[in-house]
Amino acid sequence: MKTAFLPEFLSRKRITIWWRWAVFFFCIFFIIKDLRAKDAAEWQLIAQSLAQHKWLLVGLLAFLPLNWTLEALKWKVLVRKLERITLPEALKGVLTGVVFSFISPQTIGDYTGRFLHLQTASRLNSAGALLVGNFAQLWVTLCCGTWGYWYFLKTYTQNSALIINGLFWILLLANLLILFFYFNVSWLYKLVARIVLLQKFLPYLEIMSQYRAPELTRVLVYALLRYGIFTGQFVAALAILEVNLPLGVLLNGIVIIFLVKSVIPTLSAFGDLGLREFSALVFFKHFTIATEKVIAASLLLWLINILLPALVGLYFIFKIKIKPSKTR
Numbered sequence: 001m002k003t004a005f006l007p008e009f010l011s012r013k014r015i016t017i018w019w020r021w022a023v024f025f026f027c028i029f030f031i032i033k034d035l036r037a038k039d040a041a042e043w044q045l046i047a048q049s050l051a052q053h054k055w056l057l058v059g060l061l062a063f064l065p066l067n068w069t070l071e072a073l074k075w076k077v078l079v080r081k082l083e084r085i086t087l088p089e090a091l092k093g094v095l096t097g098v099v100f101s102f103i104s105p106q107t108i109g110d111y112t113g114r115f116l117h118l119q120t121a122s123r124l125n126s127a128g129a130l131l132v133g134n135f136a137q138l139w140v141t142l143c144c145g146t147w148g149y150w151y152f153l154k155t156y157t158q159n160s161a162l163i164i165n166g167l168f169w170i171l172l173l174a175n176l177l178i179l180f181f182y183f184n185v186s187w188l189y190k191l192v193a194r195i196v197l198l199q200k201f202l203p204y205l206e207i208m209s210q211y212r213a214p215e216l217t218r219v220l221v222y223a224l225l226r227y228g229i230f231t232g233q234f235v236a237a238l239a240i241l242e243v244n245l246p247l248g249v250l251l252n253g254i255v256i257i258f259l260v261k262s263v264i265p266t267l268s269a270f271g272d273l274g275l276r277e278f279s280a281l282v283f284f285k286h287f288t289i290a291t292e293k294v295i296a297a298s299l300l301l302w303l304i305n306i307l308l309p310a311l312v313g314l315y316f317i318f319k320i321k322i323k324p325s326k327t328r
Contacts, residue, residue: 020317020318020320023099023100023103023317024314024317024318026103027099027100027102027103027310027314027317028314030102030103031102031307031310031311042292042295042296042299045241045292045293045296046241046296046299046300049240049241049242049296050240053239053240056236056239056240057240059236060233060236060237060240060300060304061304063229063232063233064233064304064305064308064309066229067226067229067230067233067305068091068094068095068309069087069091070222070225070226070229071094071133071222071226072087072090072091072093072094073087073090073222074133074136074219074222074223074226075090075093075094075114075129075130075133076090077215077218077219077222078129078130078132078133078211078215078219079114079118079126079129080215081129081207081210081211082118082120082122082123082125082126082129082207083118083119083120083123085118089117092117092316092319093113093114093115093116093117093118094113094114095113095309095310095312095313095316096113096114096116096117096313096316096317096320097109097110097111097112097113097114097313098110098113098306098309098310098313099113099310099313099314099316099317100112100113101113101310102310107130107134110130111126111127111130113313114126114130115127116320117316117319117320119321124203124204125203125204125206125207126207127201127204127205128189128204128205128206128207128208129207129208131205131208132182132185132208132211132216132219133219133223135178135181135182135185136182136216136219136220136222136223137223137226137227138178138262139175139178139179139182139220139223140220140223140224140227141227141258141259141261141262142171142174142175142178142259142262142263143175143179144227144231144255144258144259145171145255145256145258145259145260145262145263146168146171146172146174146175146259147255148251148252148254148255148256148259149167149168149171149256149259150168151252152252152256152283153165153168155252156286171259182216182220183213183216185208185209185211185216186208186209186210186211188208189202189205189206189208189209190209192205227258230301230305231251231254231255231258233301233304233305234250234254234257234297234301235247235250235251235254237297237298237300237301237304238250238293238294238297240297240300241293241294241296241297241300242293243284243289243293243294243297245287245289249287252283253283253284256283257283257298
């Protein structure tokens with residue numbers, strides 16, 4: 001009886017089922033852990049504000065599918081060099097990546113969730129595609145944030161310290177360099193190929209050498225539209241929490257918050273949430289605004305843009321088909 005049981009017990013199908021359920025419960029554990037870490041006062045403030053601004057919440061939620069659909073469109077365009085996938089398939093990978101980001105460093109989790117849904121045997125080579133997509137989103141965030149930082153220095157501070165003003169020129173130079181390498185990403189691949197210590201990663205990045213200006217421009221447009229959407233969502237979240245400031249001031253604060261989130265790595269339990277709180281308080285301290293409202297708005301945005309997609313992504317864990325992978 002044992003000899004008949006063991007092969008079935010250790011079969012690939014059984015191991016796949018256990019692996020899916022293990023990841024599912026592991027993700028649930030971390031989601032609950034993150035939710036319980038927040039102060040009850042913030043949840044109460046959000047609940048009270050939502051009760052008074054239900055229509056704003058509807059608007060905030062309405063843009064959620066478009067937000068992640070644009071990210072899926074970016075992935076669909078970029079991964080086409082390896083495999084042609086449909087938009088629903090791309091969306092499955094993107095949402096699964098959100099789930100895996102709860103249990104691993106964000107970029108690694110995002111990549112893991114996406115490549116597991118690809119069918120090609122060379123799916124590990126999609127790492128370069130994800131990097132190019134992140135590169136596009138980074139440039140948009142950096143560009144908007146740089147000009148937001150410049151406007152903030154000019155309007156709200158009289159600090160002439162060299163390090164503070166010099167940061168603007170560093171950011172501006174970074175904008176130009178990133179844009180140059182983005183549209184010449186094949187050069188970046190060749191540069192990596194010359195570095196001996198990085199040559200073992202070349203098979204996973206080779207796809208970067210295949211992109212041309214039309215598809216890179218298309219991805220950049222998707223990144224810009226997505227940035228506009230979650231900027232608008234943040235404005236709505238602040239309005240729900242009754243942060244009553246002129247629209248220009250709110251936009252200035254938001255682009256700076258996104259800038260800090262992008263250029264400073266975070267080790268907080270909430271991923272990007274801790275940095276949003278920090279940068280929000282640094283900016284909004286110049287105005288007579290209750291800081292707990294800004295923090296609650298950041299939490300509300302995290303709940304809608306990260307937690308809800310992650311809960312949907314949990315379902316797609318059970319749609320993953322594990323197949324042998326190989327590099328080219």
